[in-house]
Amino acid sequence: MPTKSIKIMVEGGNVKPGPPLAPTLSQLGLNVGEVVKKLNEATSSFKGMSVPVTIEVDSNTKKYEIKVGIPTTTALLLKEAGASEPSGDPAHKKIGNLSLEQVIKIAIMKKPGLTTKSLKAAVKSMLGTAKSIGVTVENKDPKELVKEVEEGKYDDLLAKYENEWNEVKE
Incomplete structure (x- = not known):
């Protein structure tokens, strides 16, 4: 069975039946409207975010x-923080604040695309991204939280999510 893969980035829940997607789907003999409808349904939980999709x-x-792939860490952090774009000056201009639990949930969501094997390492990676886009966590600089995570200050909280982390397929 000869298969063709179409890899595209779409706006979650807002795919339009136009170029470049429509001509490609038409060439393959697919009903563009039907595929677009299914794409919008499949990506609706990522409304407003750029989502990688393979057809x-x-x-x-x-x-x-x-x-449906998983949006970028930046997109997920921005959505959680209620911000539309990263800070142009993350050292001085903060664009939002998240709880560590929100960061942990994003780390779990991102697990399939991460090379890290532990939840703790994944959370530290998410914190690094948060710092680079101007998002604070627990009203602190994420760099400070990385240190606290390494010191074990949040081991109890991380332990609560360990099963959920382990259930996600890589």
Whole structure:
């Protein structure tokens, strides 16, 4: 079965039936409106965020499968912080504040795309991104939280999410 993969970035829940997607789908003999509708349904939980999507098309049967990726860490942090874009000056201009639990949940969501094997390491990675875009965590500089996480200050909180972390497939 010859398959064709279409990899695109779409706005979650707001895919439009225009170029560059529509011509590609049409060439493969797919109903553009139907595919766009299914893409919007599949990405609706990431409304307003850029989401990587792969559409696997069987060129013989015209059947297709939509695989939705995970938005970037930056996009997830911005959404949680209620900000539309990163700070142009993260050292001086803060754009939002998150709880460590919110950061942990993002780390769990991102697990399939991470190379890190532990929740603690994943959280530290998320904190690094938060710092670079001007988001504070627990009303502190994320760099300070990285240190506290390393010291074990949040081990009890991390332990609460360890099972959830372990259940996510890599």
